[in-house]
Amino acid sequence: MAIAQRTAMPLEEKGPAPLVLGAVKPSFEKTEDAEALRRIAAAVRLKVVKTIALAKLGHVGGDLSVTDILTTLFFSVLDVDPGNPAKPDRDRFILSKGHCAAALYSVLSLRGFFDPEAVDAFMKPLSPLNGHPNRRKIPGVEANTGPLGHGLPIGLGAAIGAKLAGQSWRTFVVLGDGELQEGSNWEAAMAAGHRGLGNLVAIIDRNRFQQGAGTEATNRLEPLADKFRAFGWDAIDVDGHDVGALHAVLGAPGADKPRAVIARTFKGRGVSFMEDLVDWHHKVPSAEQLEIALKELAL
């Protein structure tokens, strides 16, 4: 046994019994009905804001911009089974913008991968619900993301693997727009285009902000759709808060090109004082602000 492990063990023993996450009855069923998806997205938003207020940590702006995308994927597109999260022919979903873990945990829990109440342990000491997702602790997570620019290469590998195995499942990667400044994404984009991988979909949460400022003020991304097209992808522009439009774009099977869905979104969507403001990248609402936010989201 390594010395480092031995000295670390007493610390772990002091903690509470580990919280093990497992399937529960889903809070909402899968649906193709846009109105139903909107109701689910509203429940996700409430859960995200409550979770971040409780933890006093998180990335609420991006969580609320990606909520409709995640809701549409998990409740109307992805072939996944909370009761058998490792089933070999499941669709793969990778959240490359791993800092929006609170949104992912909220969606996974409402989909039945684990008890929604367990999300209250978000970022608590020894919680499986780290600030970035860990596939070894959270059913439904495919990769331990967090450092930016990792999801698309992993998704590319999964898509190549599906082709090699002659299987028809698809791979979906959600990326932040700011993280497209990482070169690794373009390495993967080039290889995916070269290979004509119609089983790979990248969804860009195009909220136009990164941590400190606008993307275009920091390191310009536009013309983004043209960049993907130049790399051999189909690129589709969509309202990233229109669950009906997202369902139409994401549900359709791909042809012989990977598909980039540029989902136009707003940071902090649904909470008036957060919406479209870079300040809310990882700010935490005060008690008064929480009350206002919950009221707005309940409408």
Add this chain to the structure above:
Amino acid sequence: MSAAEALRAPGASETFDCRIAFADELIKLARADKRIVAVCNDSIGSSNLGAFQKEFPDRLVNVGIAEQNMVGVGAGLANAGMVPFVCAAGPFLTGRATEQIKADCAYSQYPVVLCGMSPGMAYGELGPTHHSVEDFAWMRAIAELTVMAPADPAETRQAVQWAAGAGKPVYMRVARFKIPAVTGAGHRFEPGKISTLREGGDVCIAAVGTMVSRALEAADLLAQEGIAARVLNVSTLKPLDEDTILKAARETGRIVTAEEAVCSGGLGGAVAELVAQRHPVPMRILGVSGFAPTGDTQFLLDHFGLNAAGLVQAARDLLGTGAR
């Protein structure tokens, strides 16, 4: 026949490029298991994957010159149920894609076999940009990543076999600089175990990869001076076989380590971390002490004292100064 005797036997001057054994074994495995895939960065030639590509064109995934993507693709292939061997020159694999190795392979625990081809100073005259001498330190710092460096073709084959079924991420050096066989016919490579190639009670030489045959030569020279040197082949750096190192510390009282890698954070570092806390003994850590000047691999090994003479001198130093 002992390993040292094997080295002295007729034909013992024969040396091997371990990439040949590596590719041959990988093809054998791939014939029996469709999940085996090779991933590379425009390195089909330098990773010796030409024959693999010929036999399994679809299962050779060449992502082009893009190491970050290459390692991420390896993790994704493992996610899809494949057994990826990600092959690239050691410096670019471990340097360019360190974060992917950490997050996508180790932290995510995807069973990717990361093959650092032509490690150490195998690219001699191409210079420090192409030398993979930091890899031991970088890879050893990553939790839950096995780090190994087979010492000859037989160990390379066995390491490949083991890694394919290990079900966890592994970093493996695959030597290009030609080295003699150091393991006997009956030797069974055990991951995580150090093999004692020569017994001795005066000093211990713990060596890895290229340096193992040189350690055996040094032990022969020391024997002529009446010094009995124990020689350990540390083909798995992590997890370290602590029992064998501590036994050597207790029984010989002095340890020389030798590696074709920087002097910090590799084999010497691993042994020092252990004995300093459990059974302190005087040590000498031989390795690559700085950016290499221009020269071929043999020249550079000699330049840094990574040869039998350098090992003998280090052992003598310890015997002159070590408290026993």
